[in-house]
Amino acid sequence: MARIVMKFGGTSVQNIERIRNVAQRVAAQVAGGDEVAVVLSAMGGTTNQLVAWTREASPVHDAREYDAVVAAGEQITIGLLAMVLQGMGLNARSWLGWQIPILTDGIHGSARIEEIEVEALIERMRQGQVAIVAGFQGLGPDNRVTTLGRGGSDTTAVALAAALHADRCDIYTDVDGVYTADPRIVTRARKLDRITHEEMLEMASQGAKVLQTRSVEIAMNHRVPVQVLSSFSDAPGTLVVDEDEIVEKAVVSGITYSSAEAKITLQRVADRPGVAAAIFGPLAEDNINVDMIVQSASPDGDSTDLTFTVPRSDLDRAMQNLEKVKEKIGAESLIARDEVVKVSVIGVGMRSHAGVANRMFQTLAERGINIQAISTSEIKISVLIDAAYTELAVRALHTAYGLDAD
């Protein structure tokens, strides 16, 4: 007997027929003797519709009201699944965020879970009741509904698994696992049987949409074994595990790409102390994350060009800030470009292998792809390139690192 958290996303609960399919999977898990908690998203499309209404209502949101509106979708799916399971003769009940409660901080729209009071849930799960929990939502210190940001149901599931000391958190989705690259681009992409938490974290941060970044952080910190698998097939999925559970570590586990960044260049910036602070200080104060930074000498030699990336969603705000900065520091021009893509090569084996970065640069150079910026971590190398080369770069790198399926 194990204690399992099962999470189903929007496409898995799209309509009553699919909710019945979810119920079958839950019933099978219960029949195996496990204690089961289920976390659900809203029906696919519902949250988008709700978000669209909030935009139409007022371009400037009160985040507390936004949360009240967009949290409505999960309330519907959890009640419906409880009904279907009850109709099949199972003991089940739905739980809203405020009922458990799932306590979060007060950052409406992107709240962080602080505590989940699981005593009542555990007691009922021990008695054989399936706990069906609304994903994405919690209760803030102001006694109002909070939401965890897009994809937040993954986070609810993993945080609940951690609080319940669950044996596993199964994330059911519309793909059957984590791939070495996006299979829509790389036809020879392979499904990974196992991946480390750290690799999964980098992949999620660098554009792989299979899991929300925050959920992987929680899984890593609380050592929750996570499995990504399909609601629509019985194929085995991908296990996200601790590094010591993988004996044969691949040098590179996956190639990702992300179009979520935009590039900004300030030309002819005076090369003197305090200039970087004058540029990046106002962005930091406005909560805009700067990622890749490249400084290059201007042709005339007494000034530099500064290029960096910001999240595309923050580009307008960043440019407003920088227009002011440009005057102040006397830069010649300020240029924004959003036709860029960040391509990343990820793998824990990189730590103990030299030449990984070099192979990346060489592979891209051979295809005539210019690298506009570079950033690295211990287990990741990212490059910024022209968006038109996305597919070419990802496919070439996939082959170059020996990831292609036979």
Added chain:
Amino acid sequence: MARIVMKFGGTSVQNIERIRNVAQRVAAQVAGGDEVAVVLSAMGGTTNQLVAWTREASPVHDAREYDAVVAAGEQITIGLLAMVLQGMGLNARSWLGWQIPILTDGIHGSARIEEIEVEALIERMRQGQVAIVAGFQGLGPDNRVTTLGRGGSDTTAVALAAALHADRCDIYTDVDGVYTADPRIVTRARKLDRITHEEMLEMASQGAKVLQTRSVEIAMNHRVPVQVLSSFSDAPGTLVVDEDEIVEKAVVSGITYSSAEAKITLQRVADRPGVAAAIFGPLAEDNINVDMIVQSASPDGDSTDLTFTVPRSDLDRAMQNLEKVKEKIGAESLIARDEVVKVSVIGVGMRSHAGVANRMFQTLAERGINIQAISTSEIKISVLIDAAYTELAVRALHTAYGLDAD
């Protein structure tokens, strides 16, 4: 300065454009210096969709899960209205049933409000904040969401007005008041400027869909002045008031009809003590309300025919009960008929006027309409007739009681 509760139904909050219209009305009320609480229904059609999903999920509902699902719609509209009002520069916030809380009993699906804790609301309303309250929903003793039955937002509004000691409860709807008869049938129907609580209660019970019956009961018991008016025009509405506020009392204020009943006849029932108890006891135990009852001698003289009405929605259940009863009491046959309509004539002036019932019988007789059953109260006479004669009967009675507009 007054304290006003404004309630808007589903058609009034159908989309963002209409929610903006609601916001304009709320802003105008606030601009007049009033303290304002707003009660909203879900967008028109939403609750029907949610109910349909619950039926599809499982024909036998867990009422607690049903309530969780169907209460989602109001959460959306209150958040959106708060956003629109804030966008207009007003101070406003949304309140869910469990946040106030609106405490109800535990009868899920048709809960009754027991208490509304209004202290926080009043404090904020005094500071100029508009309280936007989800209609239809409350919090049960089991800490779960309850709903008040269809049309329950009217009840929320009137109960909130009573708890807030509001000066008036304005029910905004898609008609501009209470009419002497359904204007879709009687083109010469007149809008009433005033109507007594008791008349309104009878009209609501007897088929006028303008207000939920329970809301009128609360208005009557707590002496809440209610106004019914249109969200889409500035025409004055109908005031529902205490009887002593109406000087000139009409003998008849309105004609209603209801297709919500079905007729059951048991033929050749032995005329002996205990038979009525044997028939109506099981129905009462199964919570089926029997309304009109007619007992008539059978042609052979030693038995009787028994005819009565039950809510159409309970007809199947009633017939299952009565099949057993029929065997037991040895009745000859059991016949159900649902092509019947109950037409009612309502007016507080009836109390002091003779001949009101007679005029009704005579008017119907002149049109060749057969009366199948009769029931009366102090201020109402109802007759059951063949449904095919509905329009004819309502129009003839409207004219006979002098209600036609000039």
